Amino acid sequence: MTKRTIYLDYAATTPVDPAVAAAMRECLEPDGNFANPSSSHSAGQRALGRVEEARAQIAARVSAPADTIWFTSGATESDNLAIQGAMLAHRDQGRHLITSRTEHKAVLDTAAAMEKQGFEVTYLVCDSDGLIAPEQVAAAIKDDTTLVSIMHVNNETGVVQDITAIGECCRSRAVLLHVDAAQSIGKVPVPLDQWAADLVALTAHKVYGPKGIGALYVRPGTKLAPLMYGGAQERGVRPGTLATHQIVGMGQAYELADTDREAPVLAAMRDRLWAGLSAIDGVRLNGHPTQRSPHVLNLVFPGVDGESLRLGIAEIAVSAGAACNATAPEASHVLSALGLSDTLAGSSQRFSVGRFTEPAEIDYTIERVTAEVARLRELAGGAPAWCTN
Numbered sequence: 001m002t003k004r005t006i007y008l009d010y011a012a013t014t015p016v017d018p019a020v021a022a023a024m025r026e027c028l029e030p031d032g033n034f035a036n037p038s039s040s041h042s043a044g045q046r047a048l049g050r051v052e053e054a055r056a057q058i059a060a061r062v063s064a065p066a067d068t069i070w071f072t073s074g075a076t077e078s079d080n081l082a083i084q085g086a087m088l089a090h091r092d093q094g095r096h097l098i099t100s101r102t103e104h105k106a107v108l109d110t111a112a113a114m115e116k117q118g119f120e121v122t123y124l125v126c127d128s129d130g131l132i133a134p135e136q137v138a139a140a141i142k143d144d145t146t147l148v149s150i151m152h153v154n155n156e157t158g159v160v161q162d163i164t165a166i167g168e169c170c171r172s173r174a175v176l177l178h179v180d181a182a183q184s185i186g187k188v189p190v191p192l193d194q195w196a197a198d199l200v201a202l203t204a205h206k207v208y209g210p211k212g213i214g215a216l217y218v219r220p221g222t223k224l225a226p227l228m229y230g231g232a233q234e235r236g237v238r239p240g241t242l243a244t245h246q247i248v249g250m251g252q253a254y255e256l257a258d259t260d261r262e263a264p265v266l267a268a269m270r271d272r273l274w275a276g277l278s279a280i281d282g283v284r285l286n287g288h289p290t291q292r293s294p295h296v297l298n299l300v301f302p303g304v305d306g307e308s309l310r311l312g313i314a315e316i317a318v319s320a321g322a323a324c325n326a327t328a329p330e331a332s333h334v335l336s337a338l339g340l341s342d343t344l345a346g347s348s349q350r351f352s353v354g355r356f357t358e359p360a361e362i363d364y365t366i367e368r369v370t371a372e373v374a375r376l377r378e379l380a381g382g383a384p385a386w387c388t389n
């Protein structure tokens with residue numbers, strides 16, 4: 001991508017860090033670690049060594065033992081394996097699943113598929129800041145509840161749920177907790193040694209690793225039914241030849257993702273953007289003002305059609321919300337859950353900053369968005385009276 005595009009869509013995906021690409025390349029070349037890690041010859045065992053090193057790097061980043069990290073193709077698969085795998089494995093003990101309306105589609109569509117198979121699902125409703133109260137989780141747990149699935153960092157608003165407290169509710173009622181932490185690494189700590197979480201979905205491509213690789217943290221003793229059959233890899237629960245280069249890339253990406261170092265830099269960029277854009281008449285922040293990740297700023301510009309704004313600032317990559325829903329015509333289910341009308345949800349933009357964001361790009365974005373909002377409002381006959389400060 002040329003530098004003429006300003007990339008402020010790091011919540012959708014990130015570029016691969018050059019150090020990650022170099023580590024991956026070593027596993028692709030004829031004199032590198034390309035062998036099948038399941039092969040018993042020395043080349044295979046060397047590749048296996050690299051896989052296990054990556055497993056340890058990922059485990060270290062989330063304060064978990066290495067053998068709790070099981071590789072998948074990404075957070076979507078991890079969410080599916082966690083939810084379907086746990087519900088199917090415990091189908092005789094309990095058929096009730098609890099989740100929330102603001103989850104990623106990887107969870108919501110999986111929950112809907114479980115409902116079609118005769119499982120019962122409770123969808124918790126967040127408050128207008130996007131938060132789920134731990135008491136709501138406690139109140140929803142029934143005798144036949146098997147699993148609660150609540151995300152950590154919301155991909156559209158950046159709102160961070162109180163997983164520690166939610167985990168305590170689940171643990172005290174002997175209910176499993178699954179957490180989608182796809183957006184968290186490098187931005188908000190994921191202390192699995194402190195959370196009472198049994199299953200946690202991780203991915204590489206939100207944190208400068210390659211697409212198509214992820215992991216599921218599985219607390220020892222958690223029963224999961226496999227969704228695929230075909231080999232003994234990943235304890236037979238997730239069979240298939242291990243993608244050494246992808247796994248090594250993910251390991252390297254997680255090693256580089258130092259939250260203590262990076263989160264304050266991201267927060268400074270996000271705050272610089274908000275300081276500039278908050279001067280626009282009527283602009284509002286979507287999601288909790290403080291309990292949120294440093295990389296996401298979701299704003300509503302009343303009276304401005306979101307798609308028109310994105311077209312007007314085409315040299316700046318921002319999005320309406322989740323990239324996977326970008327072609328869906330309906331309003332964001334996350335912003336609707338926060339109580340926004342379809343019109344306000346359609347006037348919202350997600351800006352997300354990352355490792356390669358520069359202050360000059362933020363300043364340019366402030367200038368361009370401010371001018372474009374003014375132009376679009378002018379075309380529409382001026383900003384409505386209620387949205388002037």
Ligand SMILES: Cc1ncc(COP(=O)(O)O)c(C=O)c1O
Nearest residue numbers: 074075076104106155180182203
């Ligand atoms: C919160 C959340 N969960 C799940 C996913 C899906 O992750 P992946 O692209 O690794 O399947 C994403 C990213 O799109 C996400 O932001």
